[in-house]
Amino acid sequence: MTIQLLSEGAYRSYLEPLPDAGIEASHRARVWFGDGPLHEAYVKLYPETNHGLVNEITGHLLAASLGLRVPERAAVIFVPKRSVPDLPAWAQALPGHSIPGWCTLDMMAPSLHFPLSTETHGRLGLRPFLLEELRQADEVARIIAFDDWIANVDRHLGNLLRVGKRRYLLIDHGQIFGGTGWSAATLLGTNIPYRNDLSDALAPESQTPGYRARLAQEARDNHGPALTRARASLLDWWMKLLDEPQRAAAAKFLDDRTHESQICERYQMLPL
């Protein structure tokens, strides 16, 4: 799984803003990924003052390396400023004609946010049905363990698309490493516990000794090898977007959190 780097010419047309577009000017656009037809895609612009873009890239590459489902195409795309209506002030102030944005293919699947959050659907019984499905899905335990590893503090149910029965797809890794505002200093304590929204949504079942043992097993079996497989691509992007102390801190953070001692501490397990 690679992340493409697309030039301004690949950004064909702006379609519409997302309902809560925010300072990232999130929107849908038509994009040419370099082969085949034009595609509809989601695009968001992260200010250079935070690590949102590098977080998206890192989370996407690691998820793919673990074999978790992510959008089939992902890219950093140079978005022409003139194409985006209501461009936020921070973006207008940047020099140049275009701004790098995070772009993923529209996977045309609903996120779990709506069915799990509205009263109407609650009354229809969809909420308990979907929560039970999430609790039982093996894939969900893998996702919770993944988010614990990368310190993703934003896996609310809007960042999980349901692509079929017990089949989910991960989007939005803007807030890994504890959030967009991380620095080499905030990653120093590599064994700090972080909030995990998906685990919280499935509590108390997600916190039983049995479930914790499953999470620990997943971390032990898969995180180290996934990091090894993704390392070259990660470094490639990190060289473009991070300075040396940041790269070293990010690498150590991810690496330390795959170690047996940290996994045991994280899941309150006795060492093997």
Ligand SMILES: Nc1ncnc2c1ncn2[C@@H]1O[C@H](COP(=O)(O)OP(=O)(O)O)[C@@H](O)[C@H]1O
């Ligand atoms: N690749 C995608 N395929 C389908 N839907 C998507 C995709 N990316 C984003 N979305 C939809 O857009 C919403 C917002 O996108 P997201 O990346 O989570 O941005 P934000 O940072 O605003 O939360 C998601 O909750 C989801 O419904």
Ligand SMILES: [Mg+2]
């Ligand atoms: Mg989101």
